[in-house]
Structure formats: C-alpha cells, structure tokens
Amino acid sequence: MSSLQMPKVDSSILSKKDRIVSDIGRIINPKNVLSHPDELRPFETDGLTAYRQMPLVVVMPETVEEVSNILKYCNNNKVKVVPRGAGTGLSGGSLPLEDCVLMAMGKFNKILEIDYENRCVVTQPCVTNLAITHAVQDKGFYYAPDPSSQIACSIGGNVAENSGGVHSLKYGATTNNLLGIEVVLMDGTITKFGGKAMDSEGYDFLGLMTGSEGLLGVITEVTVKILKSPEIVKAALIGFPTIEDAGNCVAEIIAEGCIPAGMEIMDKALTKATNDYSKAGYPTDAEAMMIVEFDGTEHEVEAYIEKAKQIAEKNNSSSLKVSKSNEERLKFWAGRKAAFPACGVLAPDYMCMDGSIPRGKLAEVLREITRLSKKYDLPVANAFHAGDGNLHPLIMFDANDKNSLKKCEDFGADILKYCVKVGGALTGEHGVGIEKRELMCEAFNDKDIQQQLTIKVALDPNSLLNPGKVYPILRKCAEEGRVHVHGGKTKFPDIPRF
C-alpha cells in the first residue's frame, strides 16, 4: 500500500475497537463479528492483491434487518463501512480500511425464488453468478452476463461493478439483465428498486446503483432476468496476417448486421504463449487470431457463420476453421481461456489492464502499445473482447525489480490514457476501485466528478460507505491502474481470468 493514499484514519475509531465489537455483537450474533487478526487476515485484500490492509473488524450479517442496523450504528458513530461480496474484484473495490467495519455478505448465499413465468430469479447477493445458471439450466434457461470469474464471483458484486463478460456485445452487461434490487442505504433505510416488472416508477435508481462500486448502498437482494438457452452455438477460429486485417474483419462483421455472441482477438505474442502453454493448436503464423461465435437457431447460426467466413476471406484470413461439434467449439475457447495463465509462464509477473476502445481503433491502439512496449522495454501480449471494444493488455515484468515495477505502472497508465484519447474508457468491466481512481481525471473534468460526488453526498452525507474508492483523493493523475500477478499465481488461482 506504499504509494496509495487512502482516507485519513480516524484514530478515535481505532481506540474504540473493543466497544464497536461488543456493540455490533449485540446487533447480530457475536459469532458473526470477527476481530482477531487471524480471523481478519483472509479479508485483507480482494482480487487486486497488490494492495492489502487489515480491517478493524469483520461483520457477517444474516438478514437485511441486521445489515440495516449495523449501517445505522456505523452512521451514527461515524464508522466507515466497506462492503464485500466474494472478494474476486480486480480493481480493489473491497480493499478494507484500517478503521473500517468490513461487511462481508457471505451469509446471503441462497437463491430465493425461481420464477419461470416472469423469467427471472430472485436471489441473495452472495450467490455466485454461475450458480444462477446452474439453478435454471435444467429448464433450458441461463443468466447471460458471464464474467470470466463466474464460478466464484457473487451476483451482488456483479451488480456493484456492472460486470460484463464475453457475451456482453449481444446480451449486455449486468445493468441490462437486472430487474430489481433490495438495497440498504448508509442511514439504514431499506428499499427496493425495480422488481419483477420490466420498468419501475420514478427515477431509475436501479440503474444508478448498478456499477456504483459499493459507494451508494449495500445490496441485499437481486432479481435478474433469465433467458432461454440458444438452440445451437457455433464458433469459427480465424487467423489473420496483420492486426489491421483482423480489425477490419471485426468492423465489417458488425457493419454487415451480424451481431456475434462473442468475438475475441489475441495478438501473436499471446497466441504463441497460449500454444506453448495449453497446446491449443492455434495458427502460430498469424499476427492475429480471432474466435467469433454465433448463437441462435440452426438456420440463423449457419447464415451468420457463412457471412463471417466470406468477410474473413475478403480480409485476407490465413486460416479458418468452423467448429463441427460443441466439443470442438469449447476447445477453441479453452486456449483463449488459458491465455492469462500462459503469460504467467513467460515472465515472473504480469499486470492485466482493462481499457475500452472504439472497435475501429484496435490497430492504432495496438501499434501504440507496441511502441510503448519498446519505450519501456517490457514485453506485452494482448487479448481483446473485439465485439465490444474491451482490451486487456498483459504487461510482463519482474516485481522484485523496483525499476521494472515502476516501468510497468507507467506503461499501464499510458495505455489507459491512450484508450481515453481515442474515444474509449478507462475501464470496460473491472471497475475503477482504487486501481484507476487517480486516472479518473483523464476521462472526466472537475465538474463531472463534482456532480458524481454530489450524488454520493446526497445518499451518504458523511462519506462513510466505501470511501476512498472510485474518485480521486489526490488531485493528480497518478500512474496507477493494473491487476498484478506474481509468479503466475493470482489470489484465486482456480478462478478463470480472461
């Protein structure tokens, strides 16, 4: 936590630790209040493991009333609260503060209702993303947003971060698949925004809460839309001699009116790493490798695959393979999904960036990344959710070499700044958290940020809920913004990241 400034620690809170523990122990079952350092340790970080901080105390409420009473208590006593779901977030949104109550929502882990008539699932927030699909798939339904960490990430966390996934081009991110939430505000107010109907009355608070990174309220219940699973899914694996050709192919597929379920590009460096690591069988001579996937009814998918083939050939594709079975399709993806761990083999550490760019700027941005790679003398490999313009450059470095770490940080910040420069965004799906906080002023001016802060103050006047996240504390654009992986080991090595 060396270079990261967090809100000033309130020493009076630290000195009242015992009282806070016993007070909250009267609000909820004292067994659910953790205060011993050994108990706190597992909560010191989330998916952004470069930063660690032990909280003052961890509380694990079991009911919405308990959440409300704890927040009321903390609000009255000016105690900071940091909410936490599964703790898989990559931008440090759940990083504790020294003087905070960490509210771990892990006990909210039940699916409450499956409603096929209204095609929705009502669930507690700490149910995992994938568990929702598992609960409804026997009836041929699924929940569309699929962040790569879906086996472990919680649906409440998905709402807080507005998580996307490989299929968000066609099916949207969390915000487009959410019908309602129950939320508790910092003053203890319990309310519901939305429900099972498609729209709700008044201002769209559901939309405002989604992606607010735990700064506006604590989510205690979530209602999501479920969709009927497509009849068939097919993918094509296509190699291109240049990045430009691949970029043009993406633009033309979109312009032709085919909206793929997913469209991924990997550059040569990443393709090679993946082949060496997972024997994916990707074309090694290609400068860019693309997976394009369509879903729907049989005729529909055939028609789109045919169109994509023609467009690829027109754009000089050097190889093209269409999946003949579901197994083969999954094999195409297996390599792509192994891409991040594959990078872990190439260098002691890598940093995963998350910028969003206009699809048409891919070649330009990759050229800039190559230039920066030479400037900083650090290798880089690129994965790209091409369909929706979400770029994940993986910068390789050695964290034991301070100079290398600094170079990597500067390199990463330069990439994100360039994303904003070409009309993109600082973060496509990982959130701002603490990671990109100081870069916010690249995307927004003071007035923009001030408007957002005014909303925060309207709902949380004392700024007690997840303070220090999303909005810059320092009025400078510090060179921050990355997911750090050391020795190929993430905090949760069993969670896929792609």
Place this chain on the structure above:
Amino acid sequence: MEEKQNFQTSLDFNKNIFKPSTREEIVEIVKNCYKKSIPLEISGLQSKNKIGRNFQAEKTLDLSNYKGIIDYKPEELYIKVKAGTPISEIEEALKKNNQQLAFEPNDFGYLFSGVSNSGSIGGVVACNFAGSRRFKVGSVRDHLLGFQGINGKGETIKSGGTVVKNVTGYDLCKILSGSFGTLTVLTEISIKVLPKPETSKTLIIKIPHVKKALDYLGQSLSSSTDPSGGVFYPDYFGKNFILNDLTHDGGLTGIRVEGPMNSVDQRINRLAKELALIDNEFSVLDSVQTEIFWNKTKNLEVFKNSKSNLIRVVVPISETLQVIQKLKKDDLNYFIDWGGSLIWMAFEHLNSKILLEIKEITKNHQGYYTLIKIEDDFKASADIFTIDPIKYKISEKIKKSFDPKRIFNPGKMYTGI
C-alpha cells in the same frame, strides 16, 4: 465555477421562450435562471409535452433549434446527436446504413394530435418509453451510451461515452433516462444503434380471449424461437388492422420473429407447432405487413383521435390477467404489449376514485402506472406518476444534487421535485 456574465449573444432575457441554437446559449440561460431562481420548462418537439403534471414555469427552454447529427459511426454502432434532433431525422440517417434504434421509440403524435410526431431524441430519453422490442433489447436507457448536459447550476456535465463497455464512475445515463427533464438539460446524446434485421414476419393468432392470449405470449417468450414482439388486441381493436394476410377482424395475438430469411421461416413454423396451433387459427404476415402492424402498435394508432384518458400500466407478466380482470369496466379499452408486461388502458371516464383503485391494484400486483393522457379538468389534481414515500425522499435528494434550486420542470413528476 466562475460565473461568466456574458450577455453579448442574441439572447433576450425579457422573452419568455428561449430558442437557443448553441450550447453556450443554453449554459447562459440556465446560469441566469439559476441565479434568479427562475423556473424553466424544458421542451423539444412538443410530442410528449402533455405527459406530466401541470406546473408553472416562468420561461420555456425550447431545444428544437438545438439539433443535428454530430457524429455517426455505423461500424461502431453509435450515433451522437444534439438533444433537439428529431427522431425522424435520426431514423432516416440510420436507414441509409440499414440500421435502427432497436428500442422502437413510441410516436405519441397520433394520440395527442392525430398526426405523426415522434419527437426529439432528448424527449425520448427524458421519457424512457420503449416500444415492442422491450423484452428482448431493453428500454431507451439500455441504449444510451453517454450524454453531455447542463445541470441546474449551469455547469456542463457528462457521463458515459460512445463505447458499449464502460464502467467508469456512476452510470448517470440511467438516472437521466426517464427523469422527464427534472434533473439536467440534455445537450448531446450518444445512442447505440443496431443493424436492421434482414427480414421479419409476424404470426397472427385469432384469439378473442385475453387469458389464452397471455398463455400464447408467455409460451413464445420462453421459447428458443427468440421472438422480438408480442402483443394482444381484443375484439374491438381487431378491425383497426386491414392487412392482406389478416383474414379476420376480431381479437388477435401478434408475435414477431426477426433475423435472416430462412431462419425466420423456420422459427415461425416452429412457434406455430410449439403453440399447437391448427391451420385456420393463425396467419403469417410478411415483412411489409409486419412493419405496418408493429408501427401501428408502437404509435398507439388504435387510440388515434380517441377522447379517452390513457394510462400506461407496467406489471410482471404473471400479474397482467388479474390486473385486467380487476380493472375491467364497461368503458375500458386496452391492448397488451411487451409480450404481456405492458397494458395500455383507455378509460372514457376517469375520476380520483377510479385512479386510486388503479393505483392500489397495480401496486398490489408489483407494478405501477403512468397517466399519459387525461382530461384537463382532472389533470391538476391527479397523480400522473406514482411513487412510494421512501423513494420520494431519495428522489428529493437526487433532484437537489442535480438541480439545487429546482428550476428544471419543477413539479412535472411529483410535488416538490
């Protein structure tokens, strides 16, 4: 934050209607009104201005001159326009590239004035009313990628951008969609556009009964045939549709399927089979007739020239039948859109007792209503929008954070907001 007093533009502050054509002028107007606490009515192309409560505004900010396409990138699937740009102009531009606004903005012109007027993009975002594709592609708010606007202090603010994936900061696009101009004057709007489907067809099922119709709609929406529209018109509206392949004039259920040619045929056939329809129970509209049918639906043309009060009710699909049965009155005409979730209800006579009943019933069935068209006499006292006390309190705070002196459309949605 420096207030720049600059009166060298053509603005005349003695006038009651401002018709700015630049953002600088809008900023100047708002700053002036903020300073002097002058309430402003924000207006576009007058297509939906009758929706909302009566309120008093000393001045009108008419954005109809603030129009034009700023940037349209078909391959990036977005169009960036000034807020006063007519929807018709946007749709014309998109058509040239075989693209569309997938949320099918309603045309309220027929309802209020008997002729088409789909309004401006600013108005469409401010109202957040979506057409029949709602259950498949989302509402207006799901297509708003970014905006620039002027808050109640006259400060230019922005959120979002032009890329689809963007989680940088609070998603203000959502809170402004459907805020009826009470929070911010929108100046620039970036909206997602999508390819027009290659073709579309509509399965028309002859069905006079709402219960059976809702069964059909429910089944189709849960089917992998992936429909993009589901509507039910009772008997009295059937005759409004004169189409080559529509062989009867009674109640009907329409289900639309869109996509590549042979896939649409395959899905329509499969849908008919899944619903176990027999031959003389249904007909299929080709793409031309499909377009006419769904345009009439999104434009609420069955209510054209009607003198009735019109209420828009949104409930979960499972509740629709009960809501209709409970609200059934002799003078009620209605039709159902969004595959069962949206009910357009026209009452010849409305009074506060009936309205209270509608409020209770929709609330008890987990939904809400919006009064769209209402007799002038009754309008002053009627609740046009519903809200519960907790959300009202939060709304007050949010209103204050954008518009501290309550100068934008004060009272248009709720008293005090």
